[in-house]
Amino acid sequence: MKKTTLKDVAERAGVSKATVSYILNNSNKPITEETKARVKKAMEELNYVPDLGAASLTNKTSKMIGVVIPQTEPGSQLMFHNSFYSEIISSIEYYARKIGYHILISGTNVDESYIKHIYERNLDAVIAIGVYPDEFFDQFKKIGIPAVLIDSYCKDEGFHNIRIDDELGGYLATKYMLDKHHKKVGFLSGKMKEDGVIKKRHEGYKRALSEYGIRYDKDLIFEGEVDFDSGIEIAERIVRDTIPVTGIVTTADVLAIGAIKGFHNKGKNVPADYSVVGFDDLEISKYITPGLTTIKQDIYGKGRLAVEILSRSLEDKSYPKQDIIIPFELIERESVRELQ
Template structure:
């Protein structure tokens, strides 16, 4: 079937192409009956606006790029960690109601992104996670507005949405200490410099030191943020340590740990307690319900879109950073000892 063009709409109405274009864009005041005539023709013919052509004409694509981290080449992290599903849902919804579409890209550690951004004529980019200095330099050279989420860059060229992850790690560990636990395992993703796991580890260490509990290197377990790897690490914690509690730096890690401990018939929280981080929807549905450090993931995505739109439109001067509040969400996975 041949694609309907603006020329077809003009032929159907008997109007010029310019008049039809003005009627669709609203850039010129036309008689209401003329606008209605164009709308009727569009509906009748099934005309769909050519976004690419409009982008060339206006130098605005109405596209926002979202970069999510890949921990290793070939990884499908966005599908493995529900956190990314939840924040992407928020970003997509909040972008759509502002007239933008979203292109999601997962970049491996050996890839750059800004060439694709220029080719797609992206209006703005939201970057989730921590990357190399070269990556950010490339983004900066592209001259495309950027907002960082959980990136912890000491670079005031970008606006950022983040948590106080050090405090979150501190709060989780202190909560376990207050429940009588002193042998607390730390189960996390890779401790990448400047990354969220490293920040949460800093909080974990701070709470232990404040409580007079030395950090035991044999209690530290970290790999990729992955359900299956978390299962293997949880088995090691049980078989190789005498820990009574585990601080998991992401709920998806806690889910893997709970799964493995259930298989091993280790009772939670009677034999070992677990606290997570994020308060994903799935934290409500596991057995037992997961006590976790809660963050408003929808608000994080919404704020990232708002800050990016303000930057793109150069309207209201937003703060350089926005810190999403956190709180402990108590369920049934931590016991007093």
């Protein structure tokens, strides 16, 4: 079947091709509502689909937002092992689509330049999730397109920022465990990076221990990858090596769920033998047995806010920089036992 063209729509509506183009591109040309309605009806009748590539050349806009997902190390796989990313990306995609934009998801190594990618794809804006080297952020300043950073502690005031108070989150998760009379509390996380969310949550863990008069023990800090398998491996090692912990505070639900599985593999039970606290409140966390006690953050809301900020920045070049800290709460389920 022949593809409907701009000329076909113009002929059906009884207007010029230029008029149809003005309407499609939301031009400020003086066009009556009656003409707009006629053109819209013609497009519907002919099943006309605009050529986004041609529109991009005409308007110098691609209607594309780049979404950058971090990778743990150069050459490693994308971190889609953690459903935190699928939840936040689904939010970004939904709200971007509502304002007429599409998203382009990219994984970037810590040693990879992203500026070439932006130029090649003619991206209108970027959302970057996680921690990157300073050089990565310097690239955005050179191009001057709107950028929102999610879960970043980049100190440059030239970017929009969305995050939670991660230090407080780590503190409250640990305090909850200590309030249940656990004295040997381990900390299970991904690799700690300076000014990253994991490092902040670790600082909160240390603060809680200090307030309760408990000595910080490096042997109870377990760093791995932020994925299910790493949680399993570390939990199995805790049992195998009889490491003296009664509870574990994790920096991600996916690690906590892996740890529960690892303890089970070694014939141990959560919370009878070990208690576990997660972080994120992923959808799956309330479905597992036992239900996971965790720090609930508004993952979906982070994606929505990022798109809202970009939408305003694209409309108004002078839109002021936003630094938004989203509230969170501790969700109590069944994965922590109170000791006597």
